[in-house]
Amino acid sequence: MQEVPSIRIRKTNDQPVNEKGEYVLYWMIAFRRTGWNFALQRAVEQARELNRPLLILEALRCDYPWASDRLHAFILQGMADNARRLASRPALYHPYVEPEKGAGKGLLLALAEPACLVVTDDFPAFFLPHMIKAAAGKLPVLLEAVDSNGLLPLRAAERDYPSAYAFRRFLQKELRGHLNELPGKDPLQGAGLPMLKQLPAAIARCWPAASPDLLAAKPEALAKLPLDHGVAVAPVTGGTLAARRQLTRFLDERLADYAEHRNEPEREVTSELSAHLHFGHLSVHEIFDRLSERENWSIGDLSPDAKGKREGWWGMSRPAEAFLDQLVTWRELGYNCCAFRTDYQHFASLPDWARQTLEEHESDPRPYLYTLEEFERSATHDPLWNAAQLQLVREGKMHNYLRMLWGKKILEWTRTPRAALEVMTELNNKYALDGRDPNSYSGIFWCLGRYDRPWGPERPIFGKIRYMSSENTARKFPLGRYLRRYTP
Known part of the structure; x- marks a missing residue:
């Protein structure tokens, strides 16, 4: 090792x-x-x-x-x-x-x-x-x-990057030298360390180990703790064992369709590993090792220069490269931002063009206005938005594509962009198992222009921010089963 x-x-x-x-x-x-x-x-x-x-x-x-x-x-x-x-x-x-x-x-x-x-x-x-x-x-x-945190050490970069393209170009120059530096699968195996039998009695008495019932997250044990009991336990199991089972399921049953169908809400082909990654129950290095073995890949398969392209640099299959672009480029782009910017969660961290266009349209009339409580209860006029919010509340997750639409509509239906940011942050961090994470903040701020570019034509409320609508989403993808499943 x-x-x-x-x-x-x-x-x-x-x-x-x-x-x-x-x-x-x-x-x-x-x-x-x-x-x-x-x-x-x-x-x-x-x-x-x-x-x-x-x-x-x-x-x-x-x-x-x-x-x-x-x-x-x-x-x-x-x-x-x-x-x-x-x-x-x-x-x-x-x-x-x-x-x-x-x-x-x-x-x-x-x-x-x-x-x-x-x-x-x-x-x-x-x-x-x-x-x-x-x-x-x-x-x-x-x-x-x-x-x-990731395949690329945080301090391998010297600054935060403004776009996935710019960060991908940097990765393709820098990452090769770190791909042989994997952590040990089991660093304690054969470590030969002397054993500490127990804590000092005074410490163990003052700060005792968690009981078996508490470690099992039994409802009666959770009920005794000063927590928000209104956010119920999600139907997703935490821990490394559950994370590895989900990784195997993804590689065996979903990866082949990932590149083609990952944006379709009714096609369950996403990895659903983000919560396990967020809480550190699963390592990106382990995922990469499993994927590499499956692809029969070695470092020699890397392209000499892919010039920031999404496909072609890794030398893996198209589905594997599409997944790695999310797992490595987009995920570690968020970590790069948080490592170099203390204001990553504030409106002021948006690119100048995004702040300017949002502020120019801040006083535009809104077709609908909802309070935080109405958003939280899925009480908008839009059935698809309500369904996505209900999935978040029930399951602690939301389909990746709908998460983008969810944020765009909150921008459209709140009084100001800053108020929209507060609503998105509160709902995401309260209910999403993968909330409070660098990658999660990337998703929220992408809805407001981070890592994106100006789009035309300029629109009311959005200005030059990329626009999304439920109507366009319904034209792109079948949504009947999704809506039936998550209709409040």
């Missing part, structure tokens, strides 16, 4: 490694998996070098924005997977779930004080960058943040 590339390791403070410490602490906050994980691999490397045990803390607070039964259950199912997996590995795993707001305060510091150093996940969005920065200023030992 190769060492973790230095470009993926970031020192977040100037504290030293305590070589007399009792263990190495891995603070698992984003890459919630036991394999294909550069951060876990780095923690194992440090533990082996220092000949110390490895302690893994996976904690779940209850006061993160949009905390709900839905999001908690998905994460807890992943924690249950990790507990089962790590029971037979040379590491002590501590799954902690806050029973009330603030109950987990002090846990990280208490575990870090006797540690040699702390390793954590370098995730560029949501509240995690602020949390890492705050922890770095308090911990008495070195805190390393390790990037296991």
Whole structure:
């Protein structure tokens, strides 16, 4: 197993490694998996070098924005997977779930004080960058943040890119050198680490491990937590095992039709892996490895220069290349934005032309105006929009093409573009399992012009922003079964 590339390791403070410490602490906050994980691999490397045990803390607070039964259950199912997996590995795993707001305060510091150093996940969005920065200023030992987000290391780029085309050109020049740098499938296998048998009694008493009922996300256990119980658990199972089953289903049953039919709401050919990727239950490296094996692909198959084209560079089949353009180009474009822009979730981050045209048409009359509550209840005049919103509320997901239409109509039916952004963000982050993610913000902001270009003719409300309508969507695709399934 190769060492973790230095470009993926970031020192977040100037504290030293305590070589007399009792263990190495891995603070698992984003890459919630036991394999294909550069951060876990780095923690194992440090533990082996220092000949110390490895302690893994996976904690779940209850006061993160949009905390709900839905999001908690998905994460807890992943924690249950990790507990089962790590029971037979040379590491002590501590799954902690806050029973009330603030109950987990002090846990990280208490575990870090006797540690040699702390390793954590370098995730560029949501509240995690602020949390890492705050922890770095308090911990008495070195805190390393390790990037296991995508095929391309975040720091391989030097700026954010304005379009998928520009980023794709950069990827095709830069990515080749990183495709042999895969994380270990199981970094703890054969690690030969000494074992830490248990936590100090005082810490275990103050911050006990989550109960089996809680890790199973049983309704009665969730009901005791201070969450939004109005957002019900989605009919999608979290965790690495479920993610791998879905990946197998996609590769075996859907990939062949992906390039041709992925935009059709009634054709179930999308991967449905975005929630598993968002919560770190599945790695893009593992997906790429499985796909490469299926395609009988090697790095030698890469084209010398595809000049930013969507097809032809990878040297794989058309369906595989179409999927990789979404998985790598579009997904990692969003991560690139969040890594370089602290304002990625604000209206001001839109390109100048998009802000200008939206502001010029801000006072245009709207044919319909809806409140956030009306949007949330699928109470618009448009049956297709209502169906897409109902799918989001019921299942925690929405078909990719309809998500674009969903956002465009919110822009058309709110008083201002800024108000539209607030509605999209609230509904998406509250209900979508893959919300609060860099790729999710890319989708929301694409509806307002990010990563796009000016379009003509100039229209009321939209100005030069790309226009979409339910009528055009109905002309493109059959929607009868979809509408029957999701009619409120």
